[in-house]
């Protein structure tokens with residue numbers, strides 16, 4: 287299981303340190319938006335620790351797989367000690383960065399979601415994605431990512447929900463893997479990548495990594511912020 291709440295908490299703390307792009311942007315009109323990256327995955331990459339343990343990892347990714355044998359084989363290749371429980375096997379990789387293959391824009395799903403008593407708001411930052419009766423209509427969210435983040439933090443706007451589906455370049459036969467995130471920084475990366483992939487349809491190589499920094503809050507507490515990052519590596523025609 288992923289723990290977006292814990293992760294988001296860490297990310298909200300770290301925003302004190304990381305500037306947010308003020309440029310207006312959206313994923314409007316891009317084919318992948320709102321389409322769930324579907325299909326079976328053999329495992330998931332998590333930027334946060336397992337349930338019951340600190341959300342922040344001090345290195346690597348937590349990889350969870352349902353197959354003990356496949357987990358052992360991949361951990362043997364990537365490094366890390368597998369532990370197996372009732373829900374599967376997982377381990378922490380020794381590296382923060384992996385080269386991955388995305389099948390195309392459809393491998394990235396991004397949406398902004400609020401679920402509450404007043405109902406659901408599901409949009410791409412600019413337009414409603416559902417329900418079908420209002421899909422495509424202006425959703426009323428602010429025009430920039432920094433304003434959307436501020437609105438969300440104030441309880442007045444939706445949060446990102448990101449799904450990635452990918453294979454590892456060094457072990458393509460081991461995949462596909464999935465990753466879920468609610469990171470605002472990754473949201474901006476996704477926006478950039480989808481912008482470059484707009485109108486294309488084919489596999490591309492990207493770098494998936496974690497930025498990790500610790501800082502001291504005004505209350506004197508050390509907080510580790512960790513943010514998944516995605517950067518396109520292959521050139522797009």
Ligand SMILES: [Zn+2]
Pocket residue numbers: 398407408409410411412413414425426427444
């Ligand atoms: Zn909206």
